[in-house]
Amino acid sequence: MGSRNDSTGMPMRRSTGAAMLALFFTTAAVAADNRFCGGPVPQTGKPTDLAHVVGDQTLEYIVDQPASLMVCSKGYLLEKCGDHDNARKVFDKCIAAGYIGAMIWKALMLQDGAGGVPPDLPAAAELMRRAALAGDSPYAILGKLHYASALQEGRGVPKDEAEARKWFEAAARDGNPDAIEFLRAGYHVGDRDGQARGTGTPPPPVLAGPTPPLPGELFEAAQAKIAARPAQEVRGASARRLLDAPPSTPPVSPPSPADASVSAPVAGQHLAKLAEPVAQPVGSASSGLAALFGVLLLSGALHQSLRAPTARRSLSLSRA
Numbered sequence: 001m002g003s004r005n006d007s008t009g010m011p012m013r014r015s016t017g018a019a020m021l022a023l024f025f026t027t028a029a030v031a032a033d034n035r036f037c038g039g040p041v042p043q044t045g046k047p048t049d050l051a052h053v054v055g056d057q058t059l060e061y062i063v064d065q066p067a068s069l070m071v072c073s074k075g076y077l078l079e080k081c082g083d084h085d086n087a088r089k090v091f092d093k094c095i096a097a098g099y100i101g102a103m104i105w106k107a108l109m110l111q112d113g114a115g116g117v118p119p120d121l122p123a124a125a126e127l128m129r130r131a132a133l134a135g136d137s138p139y140a141i142l143g144k145l146h147y148a149s150a151l152q153e154g155r156g157v158p159k160d161e162a163e164a165r166k167w168f169e170a171a172a173r174d175g176n177p178d179a180i181e182f183l184r185a186g187y188h189v190g191d192r193d194g195q196a197r198g199t200g201t202p203p204p205p206v207l208a209g210p211t212p213p214l215p216g217e218l219f220e221a222a223q224a225k226i227a228a229r230p231a232q233e234v235r236g237a238s239a240r241r242l243l244d245a246p247p248s249t250p251p252v253s254p255p256s257p258a259d260a261s262v263s264a265p266v267a268g269q270h271l272a273k274l275a276e277p278v279a280q281p282v283g284s285a286s287s288g289l290a291a292l293f294g295v296l297l298l299s300g301a302l303h304q305s306l307r308a309p310t311a312r313r314s315l316s317l318s319r320a
Helices: 002-032 069-081 084-096 100-112 121-132 138-153 161-173 177-185 215-228 231-243 257-261 282-319
Strands: none
Touching: 069 084, 069 100, 084 100, 100 121, 100 138, 121 138, 138 161, 138 177, 161 177
8 A cells, every 4th residue: 555655646746846847947937038127928829818919008019119219218218127138229229310318328338238248438438429419418418427537537538637627627517517526526426437436536535533423323322321320329310410400580479469550650652541431310311301391392382372362363353
């Protein structure tokens, strides 16, 4: 029984090991294929499989398109993700079409030896010179800076510091900060070599002597000193600080209510007090109105009594 189980289990283990090995090599091959920043789009051969179609927004499609601003910018993306072959393909067609940015990017690739290709410093310096002479463009300003750096260091061209200064001055007139810094200090880091060294002679370090501690280090050192002291000593020191403290200014007591009636002199405009109005009794006003109404009533009645005899005499005379 045991031998039979071993004989049936052995082929299963071999097949599993072979599958794992095949999977490992397949994964390694896919990981090594970084074309188009992640590998080409897998094709299934089915027209209805829209998930595996090389669309017009994919890098695989753009690489084969004619030079344009969009295509040249994708060349920069291809270079950054490690697809150097397709980046060179894009840059070459863009340089032939006159795109200045492609000259700068291709020159940096040639200068650094990207993609395992040996550096070509003369070709890089020539592309920088062409970009510097390309006219009014932000990339032309970068071309002036890089070509001046090549002349300053003798990278791909004969070393000529006087000619390099002319190009640095031209880039500085266009507002390039690295060129301005080089004219000020004789050194700039806008163009570094493979060891991250800038162009020119670096200035001496600003701070001489040991590096000052950081604020966090000072805080930790102070906490360590406090923790090393006995707790009783720390409490005694706190008590002594409280006892030795100078007496504080006594608080000013608020004025008593008796002093509220005393009018203190007020600086500025003085306002006079208004006399309080005398309150008139309500009953006197109503009685005066009633007396006036009675006088008017009596005068009316008297006037009617005097007119009555005169009216009767006039009526009798008219009848006669």
